[in-house]
Amino acid sequence: MEGNDTKDNTQALPQDNELPLQGAGELGIIRYGAGNIFSLTSALDRLGIAYGMVHTEEDLARFDRYIIPGVGHAGAAMNKLEQTGLVPAIKALKKPTLGICVGMQLMTAYSEEGDANLLNIFPNKTLRFKDSEHYKVPHTGWNRVSQQKENPLFNGIPNDAHFYFVHSYYIEYNELYTLASTNYSLPYSASIWHNNFYGVQFHPEKSGVYGETLLANFSKI
């Protein structure tokens, strides 16, 4: 773990004791107990992107940008996030913030998963794919991501490149906020963007070279 020169003293990060604590002042991963982040931190390690963990509001100030990870049930994830007390601070963030998968869904207004009200950073809703004969749910595998706007997040990534998805719930397409779309029984938001807030439904840490490019792009936004 190169560059580990932080004077990170935080009174322990008990559940993170196997994770590398790299230079603070860079990318903060918001921890709220939803999902495993070993694959994400491994991808950041491979890319040489320094990161640390955000558990409290005080931690936020140490970083220049943030990732909200997330796997699992959106309603349950929102409950856990609320328990951290970080919600008002997250909504007020002015630095680049990237939600991944359920982490992105948390930034919308509402999810059908758990009938839950969410952060409402984006007014879009998160809905369940309808069961149908031709489209299996969860949507699993590599699908095309069609860029709808110019944005440095997708620098160096060809339009319609494949990314790796695993999800049963999707964010509605919205001309204002959809940065990239994917078609799976209907066009939906594969990526969203508003001011400093970004989200991706796919897993960049599992999406080959282009996924790594996207993470590297975010580290420079």
Place this chain on the structure above:
Amino acid sequence: MEQLHNTTLPFPGSGLAKRIVPCLDVKDGRTVKGVNFVDLRDAGDPVELAWNYSQQGADELVFLDITATHERRKTMVELVKSVARQINIPFTIGGGINEIGDADALLNAGADKISINSAAVRNPELIDELAKAFGVQFVIVAVDTRRIDDKNIVHLNGGRIATELETLSWIKEAESRGAGEILLTSMDHDGTKAGFDNTLLKTVNNAVHIPVIASGGAGSVEHFVDVFEQTNVDAALAASVFHYGEILIPDLKNVLRANNIEVR
């Protein structure tokens, strides 16, 4: 919304790619089947082999751990961590997962999915428990099938032990209990290099609403074209044709593309 339409895609409305999945057998942290397809420094190192496959364009990897010692969980966790550190595509680990604790350790080590086979047959409720604890997307139920008389029968221990279960009804039960994906291996076709069991795969794929991975019988590039065209399964798995360099993944994908099959 015109700008959204991808009218050139073979499957209208979706660019979801068919997945090509190399499978690696691992024992005590080392690959066990011979491998001679590229200039590997260490052909027994599953991580180096996996990295090579990811560079070649494999969409996903399956590690089948056949370690039989009581140290198994520890060696599997170490393997999964090493793979997760190095590889930028999803991977599944199977073999010897009998309880929630096994699965939890593998998830925390970075595995994207686990595959269960005999343990699910012996204790079907394990599927429910795993799906509830980790989500259906984490749980692959692997089914080894062999024809006996006119029936497809689920087998255990690499096809050696017949069960009472009829294959299609077991797969439907697995789906209803929370399997997120089915890995179906035809033991009659496995090792023959005569092609996948397209008849059975089509029946199964039409009967379930979760992804199906075809396994057993791949011998040529055409067999992959056939299985996707004839059965519409989501993924195809093979081992030796990839390990021995008989099929190179970039060539395979070019042929699939030429046949209008969506690939990455």
